[in-house]
Amino acid sequence: MINQIDTRSLRWLGVLVPLASWILWAIVRTWIWDHPVSWLATLIELAIIAVGATLFANWVAVNLERREAEIRRRSEHLEALRQASLALTTELEIGKVLQQVVDQSRKLVNARYGALAVLGPDGRTVEQFYTSGLTPEFHSRLPNLPSGAGVLGVMSKEGRPIRLADILADPRSVGFPEGHPPMRTLVGVPISSKGKVYGNLYLADKRISLPSGGEIDGEFSAEDQELLSMFAVQAAIAVENAQLYRENQQIAVLRERERIGMDLHDGVIQSIYAIGLLLDDARHRIDTSPEQTREVIGAAINGLNEVIADIRSYIQHLRPQRFRGRDIRQGLEALAQELRNDTALSVSVEIDERAANVCTARQADEFLHVAQEALANVRKHASARHVTIQFGFYEGLLQLCIEDDGAGMDPDAARRAQGNGLRNMRARARGLHGEFRLESAPGAGARLSVTAPIEKREG
Known part of the structure; x- marks a missing residue:
């Protein structure tokens, strides 16, 4: 006014x-x-x-x-x-983002129909087709979705926007398939970012609002095309973000699978192996020492209960039951005692109290898993008589060191070893932002060490 x-x-x-x-x-x-x-x-x-x-x-x-x-x-x-x-920023799921693109673009230029053709890796084949303005019932009655031929294929070939006052009058048109709604005017723009084309956006049948409140058919203007091109830039960014989000989710799933696999191998499988040794010992004692057999079987049952609790903890993404509530000292002493009980090995534990006090719960969990795997390897392969477990400082870093006097192995073979146990221990050392070392020689035993920087405790 x-x-x-x-x-x-x-x-x-x-x-x-x-x-x-x-x-x-x-x-x-x-x-x-x-x-x-x-x-x-x-x-x-x-x-x-x-x-x-x-x-x-x-x-x-x-x-x-x-x-x-x-x-x-x-x-x-x-x-x-x-x-x-x-509106595009409210969604991260790729399918919903693509549907939002076609819905919002139709509102933007006041079109009766809208469609988004998602292209394949070749940049021409239509892999998915999202529509707007069609009822679900009508959409389901279509015999097949467009394949990118005729006018719809122009942008895939030329990579440029298109605007038509009459679709059927264009020489490149091949007509509409049976059951397709009639359309007259068309505007289309490619959706691309950083040289990569994600798809083509099409709007059909322009509607012009009248002052009286009604609408009439019209033609798409150059301004509509310009506006749609600006929206396509934002749409490309939204699609790219949704794809990155999906990739990050997939990476997170793979990392979680790897973590669970490491925990199962280093914790549950080693525990089951130890229980198997107990039961094998009980089998040999059952006739000569029934009382000791009952004690061994009782220890095996307790071990199985701990394994069951561990598996439940892994499923719920919690710390393993075996190490929950234990600091590095308690955990290493418990592992040493288990090794003494299951074998004839002499096991000594040396722990620096200052290092144990600054070791966080997260670090303790990783160090204990490394120790459990290392001790299982000593029990199975080393043929050792004595094992030393040390935890303390080394050049200002926390260090776990496990040394045995067993058969040892060739240094080159030790460096090339790619078993699950060694791979998991190396991965846990990287997770601690530290370093994993394995030193061994035939007949001279082995020395395994993991160093990690001191972390700041929360609270």
Whole structure:
């Protein structure tokens, strides 16, 4: 309303100011310069000035109104573009993002129908087709989805926007398949980012809103195409973000599988192996020492219960039951005692209290898994008589060191070893931002060490 008042005032001023200036000139000319008055000439001058001023003022006002209308329309379009772009940020699931793209674009340019053709790796084959404006029942009745032939294939081949006033009149058109709704006007833009084309966006049957509230068929304008192209840039970013989110989710799943596999191998499997040794020992004692056999079987049952609790903890993404609530000292002493009970090995444990006090629960969990795997390897392969477990500082770092006097192995073979146990221990050392070392020689035993920087405790 303010713009209309200003424009109306401008029209009046455009007429009144020239007339007032002419009247002032007439007074000066007549009364000061004594110029003779000709009423006919005066009326002609007045008419010319009035008509000219009116025409000029009206021309200026009309152009200003057009410019204001264009600015207002562009502001509305930019606001619609902003709202449509914001709507894309609410979703991260790729399928929902693609459907949002086609739904929001149809609202953006007021089209009756919309479609998004998702292209395959070759940039031409249509792998998926999302639609908007069709009822689910109508969509289900379509015999097949477009394959990218005819007009829809133009953008895939040329990679440029397309705008048609009559689809069927275009020589590249191959017509509509049976059951397809009739369409006349079309605008399409590619959705691409960093040189990669994700798909093509098509809008059909432009609708023009009337002041009375109704709508009529119209044609897509260059402004519609420009607006759709700007939206396609935002859509490409949203699609790219959704794909990155999906990839990150997949990576997280793979990492979680790897973690669970490491925990099962280093914890549950080693525990089951130890229980198997107990039961094998019980089998040999059952006739000669029934009381000791009952004790061994009882220990095996307790071990199985701990294994069951561990598996439940892994399923629930919790710390293993075996190490929960134990600090590094308690955990290493428990592992050493288990090794003494299950074998004839002599096991000594040396723990620096200062190092144990600064070791966090997360670090203790990883160190204990490494120790459990290392001790299982000593029990199965080393043929050792004595094992030393040390935990302390080394050059300002926390260090776990396990050394045995067993058969040892070739240094090159030790470096090349790629078994699950060694691979898991190396991975746990990397998880601690530390270093894994294995030193061994035939007949000289083996020395395994893991070092890690000191972490800041929470709270």
